[in-house]
Amino acid sequence: MSRQKISEFSAKTALYSAFNLDFQGLVITQDTPVSEITNHFGDTNLVVKVDQGIKKRGKLGLVKINLKPSEIPETIAAWAKQGWNSFLVEPVYEHDSTAERYLSLIRVRSGWQINYSRSGGVDIESNWDTITTTLPTKLEAFLNTTLIPRLDSHHISFLEMNPIVERGDKIIPLDMAVEVDSAATDLPILPDRLLTESENEVAILDEHTPASLKFRLINPDGRIWMLLSGGGASLVLADEVADLGLGGELANYGEYSGAPSDDDVYSYTKIILKQMLSPLTFNLGPHALIIAGGVANFTDVKKTFSGIIRALNEQANELVKAKVKVFVRRGGPNEVAGLSAMHSFLASSNLLGSVYGHDISLTRVVSDVKEYLS
């Protein structure tokens, strides 16, 4: 449901045939033996690149040209020390740097925004004034009849090729960066970063339900934890924490939406509480858990809250010991029943911060939290 990066290997595998080219690239890791590289390419000059969706690799020194297979392990070992773990090897394509062009296609509302420059290459940023939307006739025809239909079929939203080299009838993209539409693409999506254990647990949970469950750890030492519902309301509540000067205390961002079952919400809450109470990062002093959302259109408050209460109840003693207070605001179907169940649970468990319904503004809980923590 959003634009995500894919590897250059996946991009070229999917698109090179549209250019009438064979893609010969090989993905290697630090453990790949030199013999495998030699078997694939012979003892020839090669290009090696970090292939993890990084921009400006050339400038960052994450591309090396004209290496023999035997020289590759040393380069890769150095990159691996910086934390990189996936690399693309390709044959060197000899060309003059004056033949390097820039071409990018971005999916926009009315079709495609296409940018082209005859001065492509690593210095494109400083040559940005050479960018034009007017293309050579043959190139334009190729895009319209061949390349764009291919992009549509893979649900690609963004393609940047820098450089491409034109030689005779051929156009050769030496470098490709691609973003796909994750709602429908058939290409493998790169993780945008390494997930923490709790983030990974939520991601797995999310895959197994039609509802949407998101969790991102910002600062495990933070004292403000959030269990939010709705894409918009979660953003507004997280903003408010930052706007009140509490950004440094914000432990996580996340949301559940799309009418999750009470079991989904139970498991989601459990993961967040486990992370919150983790002895590795837990600080002394008061903590706040914000359980909040807008006035739901169709998500049942009573049902989702019963899942949350079940998870809170299992950890009630630990939460009290950790000086956690829970601040709640929610409206929507079955609001009264859901809020009153939550209120009586929190009051009887000594966890009550505040409990509000739709008649109190969305962001009031954040002010309450500020007062409690100060």
Added chain:
Amino acid sequence: MIKIQEIIDRDNKILVLGNHEGIIQSVLDFDYLSGKKEGSVVGIVTGRSGFAKYFWGMKETLIPTLVSISPLTFNLVPNTNLWLLNLLSGRRTLTSTQDFFTQLPYAAGAALFAENVPEFHEQSLITQLGSKLIVGPASVGLLVPSILKLGPIGGITPDQINDSHLSESGSTSILSASGGMTNELINIAISAGHRLSFALSFGGDRFPVLSPCEAFLLAEEDPATKTVLYYGELGGDDEYELVQLKEEGKFTKKVIAHIAGTVSSLFPESPQFGHAKAKADNQKTTALAKREALAKAGFQVSNSFSEFISLVSKLK
């Protein structure tokens, strides 16, 4: 594209694709509480021919269920707007919507509920059906008080419909990128004593069929609307188009706007937030940059959501 006034001036009927009892019942409850003589839902395409049981007030009523969309099924009286409420999944939204408008080309518009509609499909919908009033994808719908409730917008229980005074008309229009925040804004406006002219969620996708700009033009052309409450998010260029509308004098009414997403500055790189469009790819598409651009163009823009609430409460 149909104007809000033309929705008010004519009768409105809805064909539902897909089954979601709570949402369908809420449309009937809205009709009933608005004092209509009959419900606006004329059929539900479920793949099975028969009837589905719903409530009309305290009495049971039967609504025809259909195997497929068929133009022959509808003997609409003249002067009626026909609407599609499409509750199918993201993958099926494009083809089913195309099918509806091919079979019933005179229909006025649609609400598309599903998330995960591919961008490529959204482009096709815009090119082929851009002249219809289509809110979404990922939209909770379109609401014209006492006239039309096309989707879960405004809530799905009779209490929510009553509390939000959805059978009374006013002069405040609500336009929102988020389904939940649409309802939240309705709640804020009503609590401050205002009543709605109309409300809609264009959805948080990158290419909503009805663009935010087009939604603003609906409000501009609606004689009842005096003020627009706008909720937008980081990501995308839509707010710059609103600035252009304002500068060209095409939009003249009062606006109170909130753009969410300043929290992204706590991260080294803008994360992808809940909605598909909600990611700042560059400085220009951050919440702060968009707030500044809107304010400079003369829109009233809040610096925090609490301020937004307070601006609405001061609204005359």
